[in-house]
Amino acid sequence: MTTEPNALNSVAAEDQLPTYTRRSDQTRYDAQAINSALDEALLCHVAYIDSGDPIVVPATHARIGEELLLRVGPESRLAELAGDGDLALCVTVTLLDGLVLARAEADNTINYRSIVIRGTGSLVKDEEAKRAGLDAVVEHLVAGRSNHSRPPTPEEFAEVVLIRLPLADVALKTRTGPPQDAEEDLALHHWAGVINVRNAYGPPFPSPDLPYDRQMPSQLANYNRSAKPQGYR
């Protein structure tokens, strides 16, 4: 047998309710890995229920302490549903770390870190919290950017919609390392190993309407957000 206990296709197995409490324990244990993955990822996927159907859409996000902030469109269905009151959400952040090439065809998979957050989302209404939240979401994309851009006008600020989700029910699933081929497969002629995957950034392209003498902040010229790939190397 060559089943990999950590393969991606076992992710959903951990979502069964009986194991959920255990996952909460794991969460506290892995708080640093969870926070670092949430901070590294540039986007998340937000699932909600609309008229009885599951929907999942991408969003940008930021973490402030033990809360996740989601930025959604002012006219979006998500904003509308959250505006009606508390809304059941599931937010998943997945970082792809590598391609795992196993000798056994069925074991070809990916290395990844995935965080699944379940909870109740609510609109951020308090002005101060919303202002801090917008800064956080922008800073999440590029550190320092909230000070290197023009603050929102009252009209723009009114259009900003943020949803907060407590980081309470959080599960981390990862697969790392080389393929785990069975002993009897090791002599096969197939190549086996890992191709690491990471984001590559830049260089920054100025807007066509940018005056020639505007200086590029150094955090843009040297943009890089991943502390280190946590995949196999």
Added chain:
Amino acid sequence: MTTEPNALNSVAAEDQLPTYTRRSDQTRYDAQAINSALDEALLCHVAYIDSGDPIVVPATHARIGEELLLRVGPESRLAELAGDGDLALCVTVTLLDGLVLARAEADNTINYRSIVIRGTGSLVKDEEAKRAGLDAVVEHLVAGRSNHSRPPTPEEFAEVVLIRLPLADVALKTRTGPPQDAEEDLALHHWAGVINVRNAYGPPFPSPDLPYDRQMPSQLANYNRSAKPQGYR
């Protein structure tokens, strides 16, 4: 006003039911862009409802014609629910193409391509279809890999769980190009532009247990899947 009609935070706005028919029209028009993004993305996010709550988990996938195949764990909740019969799913594939640095803080966003597929998922039970599906999911990760690995044993094959989802109700949302700052902001001293983002791959690391004389297939040494970044450059 500096609101960007194509910003990520307007994605969900398009999910309102009144516009859904229009999106289906857009789908047929953009079939090539949709297929190319589905084929490029290494993973997707699958949303379903479990005991009344929305859940979203990552999965690997492949497209065969007008069907999407999802690979899920044999013991997963998703496999269990799909085993009970047809299951309402929403699958979203998002490719991050760039960071958009606007002069207006609230307009800092990302360039992306996102595909939202809604429909009814069902287990692939037919043996021939399942065999073709497993090959497709593995080929999706690395072209040629199904021939460069050992075919599944009957036990391994029995453990493979694939869910098919018709590519019928599909929506493509994208943001491309530079920030769209308002005329009155163009003279501000802030830098504005785009940092492109793409996946970087490799080099391949052999498994610690790989015999020294195993040759690396050339599609691994030169691995690259993105035809071309469709972001702003």
